[in-house]
Amino acid sequence: MIQYRTKFKKRYIFLIIYFILLALPLYWMVLTSFKTDNEILSKLSYFPKKFTIANYAEIFTSSVWMNSYLNSLIYAVMNVVIVLTVSVPGAYAFSRYHFVGDKHLFFWLLTNRMAPAAIFIVPYTELFYTMHIHDTCFAVALGHCLFNIPLAIWILEGFMSGIPKAIDETAFVDGYSFVQFFRKIFLPLIGPGIGIVAFLSFTFSWVELIIAKSATIVHAKPIVVTLTIGIGSEGIKWGLLAAAGTLTIIPGAIIVYFVRNNMAKGFALGRV
Numbered sequence: 001m002i003q004y005r006t007k008f009k010k011r012y013i014f015l016i017i018y019f020i021l022l023a024l025p026l027y028w029m030v031l032t033s034f035k036t037d038n039e040i041l042s043k044l045s046y047f048p049k050k051f052t053i054a055n056y057a058e059i060f061t062s063s064v065w066m067n068s069y070l071n072s073l074i075y076a077v078m079n080v081v082i083v084l085t086v087s088v089p090g091a092y093a094f095s096r097y098h099f100v101g102d103k104h105l106f107f108w109l110l111t112n113r114m115a116p117a118a119i120f121i122v123p124y125t126e127l128f129y130t131m132h133i134h135d136t137c138f139a140v141a142l143g144h145c146l147f148n149i150p151l152a153i154w155i156l157e158g159f160m161s162g163i164p165k166a167i168d169e170t171a172f173v174d175g176y177s178f179v180q181f182f183r184k185i186f187l188p189l190i191g192p193g194i195g196i197v198a199f200l201s202f203t204f205s206w207v208e209l210i211i212a213k214s215a216t217i218v219h220a221k222p223i224v225v226t227l228t229i230g231i232g233s234e235g236i237k238w239g240l241l242a243a244a245g246t247l248t249i250i251p252g253a254i255i256v257y258f259v260r261n262n263m264a265k266g267f268a269l270g271r272v
Contacts, residue, residue, distance in 0.1 A: 026249075032242035040238045055243035065244070068226035073251060075137035075144075075212075075222065076205040082141060083148045083201045084194065090149070091156035092186075096165065106157070109150040117210040120146065125214055135217045143211040148201040155200075159193035160186075202255050206248075223248055 032040060033055055035048045059065040094106055114209050133142075163186070171181040186196070212222045227244055238257040 002128045029242050030246050032238060033246050035239055037237060037239050052239075055239040056247075058240060059243055059247065064221075065223075065226060068221055068223040070249070071137055071216075071220050072206060072215040072222040072224070075141040075220070075248065076202050076251075078137060079143040079144045079148060080198050082145055083152050084197060086145070087149050087152035087156055087197065088187075088190075088194070090159055091153045092182075094157045095160035096168070106154075110154050111150075113147050113150045113154075117147070117208065119212065121214045124211065128215055134215065135219050137220045139215040139220065140220065141205065143207045143215050144201075144208060147208075149203055152197040152201060155197055156190060156193045159190045163189055199255055203252060206252060212247050 031048065033044075034051055034053065035045075036050060036052055036054070039045065039049055094102060120143070125134070128139045128143075132140045140211070167185065167189075168181065171185055172178075207224060209224045213225050216222065216225065223244070227241060
């Protein structure tokens with residue numbers, strides 16, 4: 001019994017140290033956001049000697065920063081909607097039907113997710129100019145679909161394959177149409193998978209830089225591109241970058257809060 005308690009205490013201490021190390025960069029970024037650049041560059045300090053909100057004030061009073069946040073939110077949410085609209089029926093087809101080349105097509109979809117984003121810059125830019133959607137939020141959302149849809153189909157197919165086909169057949173025998181069955185029965189069953197897909201799609205679209213930068217110029221410039229404004233001829237504005245970085249965490253934290261239950265089930269049951 002004593003030996004068991006000793007091992008438990010060691011594990012508990014290890015977890016505390018581990019979470020402290022994880023939270024340290026976040027704490028330091030938030031701390032830096034309330035300092036002046038002179039204090040940041042002068043010497044190491046664990047608390048702001050001169051507490052200031054000037055960095056946040058500069059962000060909230062700047063139309064460039066606020067428009068960038070809004071653009072990022074628009075195309076990230078737009079990407080989640082497109083991904084779920086396409087991947088849910090696509091995953092259902094892979095999980096319920098068998099056709100010639102289905103396994104090869106399924107593997108090919110996943111290989112698109114493994115490709116580096118840089119190789120798609122030239123064809124994407126040419127395509128967006130041809131479609132007259134360059135420098136719009138829709139272009140960025142559409143570009144991110146190439147990476148998010150294959151992963152979403154792969155994850156959701158794992159959830160759907162775990163649901164017996166007898167549920168589909170029973171619902172049809174009971175008089176449900178396909179749309180009624182899908183909306184009332186099937187979608188609630190794959191809710192954890194949808195939560196996982198929504199979270200991963202939003203996160204990727206929110207932080208991705210290469211496609212977002214190549215598909216925008218001025219009007220739809222996202223926050224990940226605007227962050228480079230803090231690096232200019234005057235040097236690096238550490239306080240401003242830290243404040244912007246702190247604010248960029250908030251949307252992701254909100255998403256995690258609303259889908260946390262589905263995420264927990266999804267990571268336990270799904271193909272993640």
